[in-house]
Amino acid sequence: METSRPVVVKRMPERLNLRTARQFEREVQPFFTSDRPxxxxxxxxxxxxxxxGVDMLLRCMTQAMKRDGDLKLASLSAHALAILELTRTDRLFEVYETSTDAVRSFTYFLPNALRPFPVIPSPAGNAPRTPGATANGGTQRAA
Structure with a gap:
C-alpha cells in the first residue's frame, strides 16, 4: 500500500535573477535528494x-523527475505567469491557483500520464488551458 509522503511548500523570493536564483536553488536542494520528492x-x-530564474525552475523540475518526484507551481504572480508564458515553460509545469490546491494534487498515486490535468487560469475571455493543450484545443503528444 502506498503511503503519503510529505509535500514541501516553498515561497520563492521577490526577485529571481542570477544571484538570487543560485541562492534559492542551494536552499531547496535538500528537498530534491529524497526518493520521490x-x-x-x-x-x-x-x-x-x-x-x-526560469532555468533554475527547470533544473529543479529535472532533479525532482530524476527521483520519480514532481515539482508544481502555485499562486503565480502576474509577472511570473507572463514570463513563463512568454518562454512557454508554463506548459512544462503543473500550475495551480493556490498552494493548497497544488498540495492536494499530490494525493493522486497515478503515473503522470494518468494524473488529471490541473486547469491553468486563463486571461479574461479565453477558455481554460491544461498542460500540453494546443491553441486549437488538441493536446500535444510526447515524442
Missing part, C-alpha cells in the same frame, strides 16, 4: 523573473 513552489511574491 513532492515540492510546490509558491510564486505569489515574485516581481522579477529573468532567464536565470
Amino acid at each position: 513532492q515540492v510546490v513552489f509558491d510564486l505569489s511574491q515574485v516581481r522579477r523573473l529573468d532567464a536565470a
Whole structure:
C-alpha cells in the first residue's frame, strides 16, 4: 500500500535573477535528494523573473523527475505567469491557483500520464488551458 509522503511548500523570493536564483536553488536542494520528492513552489511574491530564474525552475523540475518526484507551481504572480508564458515553460509545469490546491494534487498515486490535468487560469475571455493543450484545443503528444 502506498503511503503519503510529505509535500514541501516553498515561497520563492521577490526577485529571481542570477544571484538570487543560485541562492534559492542551494536552499531547496535538500528537498530534491529524497526518493520521490513532492515540492510546490509558491510564486505569489515574485516581481522579477529573468532567464536565470526560469532555468533554475527547470533544473529543479529535472532533479525532482530524476527521483520519480514532481515539482508544481502555485499562486503565480502576474509577472511570473507572463514570463513563463512568454518562454512557454508554463506548459512544462503543473500550475495551480493556490498552494493548497497544488498540495492536494499530490494525493493522486497515478503515473503522470494518468494524473488529471490541473486547469491553468486563463486571461479574461479565453477558455481554460491544461498542460500540453494546443491553441486549437488538441493536446500535444510526447515524442
